[in-house]
Amino acid sequence: MLMPQRLGELTGPVFGEERVLPGDADLTKANGGEAQGQRIIVHGRVLDAGGTPVPGALLEVWQANAGGRYRHTGDNWPAPLDPHFDGVGRCVTDRDGNYTFTTVKPGAYPWRNHDNAWRPAHIHFSLFGTAFTQRLVTQMYFPDDPLFFQDPIYNAVPAQARHRMVSVFDYDATVADWALGFRFDIVLRGRDSTPFEDEDHDE
Known part of the structure:
Protein backbone atom coordinates (compact mmCIF):
# COMPACT_ATOMS: atom_id res chain seq x y z
CA MET A 1 0.00 0.00 0.00
CA LEU A 2 1.44 3.35 -1.02
CA MET A 3 -0.08 6.48 0.46
CA PRO A 4 0.82 10.13 -0.01
CA GLN A 5 2.77 11.60 2.86
CA ARG A 6 1.02 14.77 3.95
CA LEU A 7 2.15 15.37 7.51
CA GLY A 8 5.47 16.43 8.91
CA GLU A 9 4.56 16.24 12.59
CA LEU A 10 2.76 13.73 14.75
CA THR A 11 -0.78 14.76 15.63
CA GLY A 12 -1.78 12.10 18.12
CA PRO A 13 -0.72 8.92 19.86
CA VAL A 14 1.43 6.42 17.98
CA PHE A 15 1.48 2.87 19.31
CA GLY A 16 2.92 0.73 16.54
CA GLU A 17 1.45 -2.29 14.81
CA GLU A 18 3.46 -4.73 16.89
CA ARG A 19 1.67 -3.45 19.99
CA VAL A 20 -1.89 -4.07 18.82
CA LEU A 21 -3.47 -6.34 21.41
CA PRO A 22 -6.86 -8.01 21.79
CA GLY A 23 -9.25 -5.46 23.25
CA ASP A 24 -7.36 -2.40 21.97
CA ALA A 25 -10.31 -1.54 19.72
CA ASP A 26 -12.67 -1.27 22.71
CA LEU A 27 -12.29 2.19 24.26
CA THR A 28 -15.13 1.70 26.75
CA LYS A 29 -13.24 -0.38 29.29
CA ALA A 30 -10.28 1.14 31.08
CA ASN A 31 -8.91 0.88 34.59
CA GLY A 32 -11.35 -1.79 35.65
CA GLY A 33 -14.59 0.00 34.82
CA GLU A 34 -17.04 1.07 32.13
CA ALA A 35 -16.83 4.44 30.36
CA GLN A 36 -19.69 6.87 30.80
CA GLY A 37 -21.76 8.07 27.85
CA GLN A 38 -23.62 6.80 24.82
CA ARG A 39 -21.89 3.63 23.71
CA ILE A 40 -21.32 3.46 19.94
CA ILE A 41 -19.86 1.04 17.42
CA VAL A 42 -17.82 2.75 14.70
CA HIS A 43 -16.99 0.52 11.77
CA GLY A 44 -16.13 0.73 8.10
CA ARG A 45 -13.65 -0.26 5.44
CA VAL A 46 -10.37 1.13 4.18
CA LEU A 47 -10.44 1.23 0.38
CA ASP A 48 -8.17 2.36 -2.43
CA ALA A 49 -9.24 4.59 -5.31
CA GLY A 50 -10.74 1.66 -7.20
CA GLY A 51 -12.76 0.42 -4.24
CA THR A 52 -10.39 -2.45 -3.49
CA PRO A 53 -10.14 -3.28 0.23
CA VAL A 54 -6.85 -2.48 1.97
CA PRO A 55 -5.97 -5.26 4.43
CA GLY A 56 -3.40 -4.94 7.19
CA ALA A 57 -3.68 -1.16 7.62
CA LEU A 58 -3.05 0.09 11.14
CA LEU A 59 -5.76 2.44 12.40
CA GLU A 60 -5.40 4.46 15.58
CA VAL A 61 -8.13 6.67 17.03
CA TRP A 62 -8.24 9.29 19.74
CA GLN A 63 -11.10 11.40 21.01
CA ALA A 64 -12.60 13.39 23.85
CA ASN A 65 -14.80 11.68 26.41
CA ALA A 66 -18.58 12.05 26.61
CA GLY A 67 -18.15 15.38 28.38
CA GLY A 68 -15.90 16.76 25.66
CA ARG A 69 -12.60 16.43 27.51
CA TYR A 70 -9.35 14.84 26.36
CA ARG A 71 -7.13 13.00 28.78
CA HIS A 72 -4.02 15.09 28.28
CA THR A 73 -2.40 17.90 30.22
CA GLY A 74 -3.03 20.47 27.50
CA ASP A 75 -6.81 20.23 27.86
CA ASN A 76 -7.98 22.79 30.41
CA TRP A 77 -11.70 22.52 29.62
CA PRO A 78 -13.21 21.93 33.10
CA ALA A 79 -15.46 19.05 32.06
CA PRO A 80 -14.93 16.00 34.28
CA LEU A 81 -12.43 13.33 33.36
CA ASP A 82 -13.74 9.78 33.13
CA PRO A 83 -11.45 7.42 35.07
CA HIS A 84 -12.60 4.56 32.85
CA PHE A 85 -12.01 6.26 29.51
CA ASP A 86 -8.54 6.93 28.12
CA GLY A 87 -9.79 7.97 24.67
CA VAL A 88 -7.32 6.02 22.52
CA GLY A 89 -7.59 2.78 20.57
CA ARG A 90 -6.12 0.86 17.66
CA CYS A 91 -6.80 -2.04 15.35
CA VAL A 92 -5.61 -3.57 12.07
CA THR A 93 -7.94 -3.95 9.09
CA ASP A 94 -8.88 -7.52 8.19
CA ARG A 95 -8.46 -9.17 4.79
CA ASP A 96 -11.53 -7.31 3.49
CA GLY A 97 -10.35 -3.92 4.77
CA ASN A 98 -12.84 -3.91 7.66
CA TYR A 99 -12.28 -2.29 11.04
CA THR A 100 -14.45 -1.86 14.15
CA PHE A 101 -14.10 0.27 17.27
CA THR A 102 -16.34 0.29 20.33
CA THR A 103 -16.33 3.62 22.12
CA VAL A 104 -18.60 6.36 23.48
CA LYS A 105 -19.85 9.31 21.52
CA PRO A 106 -17.53 12.23 22.26
CA GLY A 107 -18.92 15.49 23.54
CA ALA A 108 -18.53 18.90 21.94
CA TYR A 109 -16.11 21.26 23.63
CA PRO A 110 -15.24 24.97 23.49
CA TRP A 111 -12.08 26.27 21.93
CA ARG A 112 -10.85 29.81 21.63
CA ASN A 113 -10.89 30.14 17.87
CA HIS A 114 -13.56 32.85 18.06
CA ASP A 115 -16.29 34.05 20.42
CA ASN A 116 -18.48 31.21 21.71
CA ALA A 117 -16.67 28.69 19.53
CA TRP A 118 -17.37 24.99 19.94
CA ARG A 119 -15.95 21.99 18.12
CA PRO A 120 -18.50 19.43 16.89
CA ALA A 121 -18.27 15.88 18.21
CA HIS A 122 -15.53 14.08 16.29
CA ILE A 123 -13.07 11.20 16.39
CA HIS A 124 -9.52 11.45 15.05
CA PHE A 125 -8.31 8.65 12.79
CA SER A 126 -4.67 7.94 12.01
CA LEU A 127 -3.90 5.47 9.22
CA PHE A 128 -0.52 3.88 8.60
CA GLY A 129 0.71 2.21 5.45
CA THR A 130 3.50 -0.30 5.05
CA ALA A 131 6.00 2.05 6.68
CA PHE A 132 5.42 4.36 9.59
CA THR A 133 6.41 7.38 7.51
CA GLN A 134 3.26 6.71 5.50
CA ARG A 135 0.65 8.25 7.77
CA LEU A 136 -2.66 9.91 7.02
CA VAL A 137 -4.86 11.66 9.56
CA THR A 138 -8.52 12.61 9.27
CA GLN A 139 -11.48 13.38 11.50
CA MET A 140 -14.83 11.63 11.59
CA TYR A 141 -17.92 13.67 12.43
CA PHE A 142 -21.47 12.62 13.25
CA PRO A 143 -24.56 13.21 11.10
CA ASP A 144 -26.50 16.49 11.36
CA ASP A 145 -24.27 18.08 13.98
CA PRO A 146 -25.58 21.60 14.69
CA LEU A 147 -22.04 22.92 15.16
CA PHE A 148 -20.82 22.25 11.62
CA PHE A 149 -21.47 25.84 10.57
CA GLN A 150 -18.72 27.28 12.78
CA ASP A 151 -16.06 24.58 12.71
CA PRO A 152 -13.02 25.88 10.79
CA ILE A 153 -11.53 22.42 10.20
CA TYR A 154 -14.73 21.03 8.72
CA ASN A 155 -15.32 24.18 6.69
CA ALA A 156 -11.75 24.27 5.36
CA VAL A 157 -12.68 21.25 3.24
CA TYR A 171 -29.08 0.67 12.19
CA ASP A 172 -27.84 -2.74 11.06
CA ALA A 173 -24.71 -2.28 13.18
CA THR A 174 -26.73 -1.08 16.16
CA VAL A 175 -26.96 -3.62 18.99
CA ALA A 176 -30.25 -3.70 20.89
CA ASP A 177 -30.05 -2.30 24.42
CA TRP A 178 -26.31 -1.78 24.06
CA ALA A 179 -24.85 0.50 21.35
CA LEU A 180 -25.67 2.64 18.32
CA GLY A 181 -23.84 1.93 15.07
CA PHE A 182 -22.06 4.38 12.77
CA ARG A 183 -20.29 3.58 9.50
CA PHE A 184 -17.24 5.48 8.28
CA ASP A 185 -15.41 4.25 5.19
CA ILE A 186 -11.94 5.65 4.47
CA VAL A 187 -10.93 6.01 0.81
CA LEU A 188 -7.22 6.61 0.31
CA ARG A 189 -7.14 8.49 -2.97
CA GLY A 190 -9.07 9.34 -6.09
CA ARG A 191 -12.11 11.46 -6.80
CA ASP A 192 -13.97 10.13 -3.75
CA SER A 193 -11.04 10.12 -1.34
CA THR A 194 -11.50 10.96 2.30
CA PRO A 195 -10.17 14.46 3.13
CA PHE A 196 -6.90 14.16 5.01
CA GLU A 197 -5.19 16.82 7.09
CA ASP A 198 -2.32 18.87 5.71
CA GLU A 199 -1.51 20.52 9.00
CA ASP A 200 -1.25 19.68 12.68
CA HIS A 201 -4.76 19.42 14.12
CA ASP A 202 -4.83 17.49 17.38
CA GLU A 203 -8.09 18.77 18.87
Missing part, protein backbone atom coordinates in the same frame (compact mmCIF):
# COMPACT_ATOMS: atom_id res chain seq x y z
CA PRO A 158 -14.45 22.00 -0.08
CA ALA A 159 -18.21 21.83 0.38
CA GLN A 160 -18.63 18.97 -2.07
CA ALA A 161 -16.20 16.79 -0.07
CA ARG A 162 -17.33 17.46 3.50
CA HIS A 163 -19.78 14.57 3.58
CA ARG A 164 -16.81 12.21 3.25
CA MET A 165 -15.79 13.16 6.80
CA VAL A 166 -19.27 12.49 8.22
CA SER A 167 -20.22 9.04 9.43
CA VAL A 168 -23.56 7.45 8.56
CA PHE A 169 -25.91 6.10 11.21
CA ASP A 170 -26.04 2.34 10.69
